[in-house]
Amino acid sequence: MTVPAYLHIVQYCAFGIAIIANSLLLHLIRMRAGLSFGRYRVLMISFSIYAIVYANIEIFTLPVMYMQGAGMIFYVDSVLKNHQDIGLLIAVSYCGCLAFCISMLATHFIFRYIAVCRQHHIHIFNGYKVYLLLIPPFFLFLIWAGAMFVCYRPNEVKRDFYRKVIADLYEEDIDQVAFIAPLYYTHQTDGSVLYRISDLLGCLLSCGILGACFTTCSICAYKTYNKLHDSAIQMSKRTRTLSKQLFWTLGLQTLLPFITQYIPVGLVFLLPLFEIQVGKTMAVPVYLHIVQYCAFVIAIISNCLLLHLIRMRAGASFGRYRILMISFSIYAIVYANIEIFTLPVMYIQGSGMIFYVDSFLKYHQDAGLLIAIVYCGCLALCISMLSTHFIFRYIAVCRLAWKMEVYSTEFLT
Structure with a gap:
């Protein structure tokens, strides 16, 4: 290989x-x-x-x-x-x-x-x-x-x-x-x-x-x-x-x-002192999961910080758009947890592709199948949430009359 x-x-x-x-x-x-x-x-x-x-x-x-x-x-x-x-x-x-x-x-x-x-x-x-x-x-x-x-x-x-x-x-x-x-x-x-x-x-x-x-x-x-x-x-x-x-x-x-x-x-410098081997084998490379765990930590820290900044700094000038900002940050935290419960591995062969769970749930077929389809569903949730952001900004900028009617405080509360 x-x-x-x-x-x-x-x-x-x-x-x-x-x-x-x-x-x-x-x-x-x-x-x-x-x-x-x-x-x-x-x-x-x-x-x-x-x-x-x-x-x-x-x-x-x-x-x-x-x-x-x-x-x-x-x-x-x-x-x-x-x-x-x-x-x-x-x-x-x-x-x-x-x-x-x-x-x-x-x-x-x-x-x-x-x-x-x-x-x-x-x-x-x-x-x-x-x-x-x-x-x-x-x-x-x-x-x-x-x-x-x-x-x-x-x-x-x-x-x-x-x-x-x-x-x-x-x-x-x-x-x-x-x-x-x-x-x-x-x-x-x-x-x-x-x-x-x-x-x-x-x-x-x-x-x-x-x-x-x-x-x-x-x-x-x-x-x-x-x-x-x-x-x-x-x-x-x-x-x-x-x-x-x-x-x-x-x-x-x-x-x-x-x-x-x-x-x-x-x-990398310290593990060899104890002869702990990390690298490429015939199984999934360990460094791939290390990257996934690092990405998980970054996602949790950055989105928690973003939630804090939205709460402390995003004042009345942001209007009801704060709700969409908060919602997307919460989604990102949830998605990071779903990904870490999935640890997805994908391989393309011929005219097909296999996606399997490589986390601790990989031998629990029912739970593993559920987490796999939820992980895939998150992709649809993400792109659709981004679409709603663009729709909101479009109405806020190009359809001000609609904005007062559709996104009023009374409507969202």
């Missing part, structure tokens, strides 16, 4: 979304982020540029990972996979981007902390000095990428260790593909364990960088949050509102990669 085609389709789709979203964000920052944002605009622009660069690096990498024993192999599956020198360079650059991203987020939190809690020091970011905040991310990028190159680069021991599994599962010749691979220890024929110090040091360094950056983010976020909600602090209403918006935006911007990138990366 080779790498599933849908995996690369997802990667290409994510690339397209990342390029469009970050290009749009750069345009909005340029057109809408005025003087009230101050020098923070530089960090916002820098992060969007990084995201575009990272998307291109990922598409030149198309990473494939597999855990075996006390190690993990990461190989390049793009057009560069048979160019070992360039492929190795793009692989370590891809890994280095993880350190660059989390350290960039840490600098954002440091900036917000100083802007809110140490306002008398905000002058240190005036002029070109704000660009000095980009030095730590570049420095950590070089450290992480260098550690990957020195500690995890290919050698004969690693090639022999992964040769059979890569040939059997991915139909690749490990002597031809570019890869990096931590291998923490191996079991000798006499039963002893041979520890590989360089690989263990690489793991320690990587986890140390992640831990230090997340600790910085957490401390700055905690102090900034308390300061923004301290009514005794003298701050104009407009400044306080803008600072809260930037704080929550930064929080969501950090939460998403934390769930989708850094928890999986941390597990």
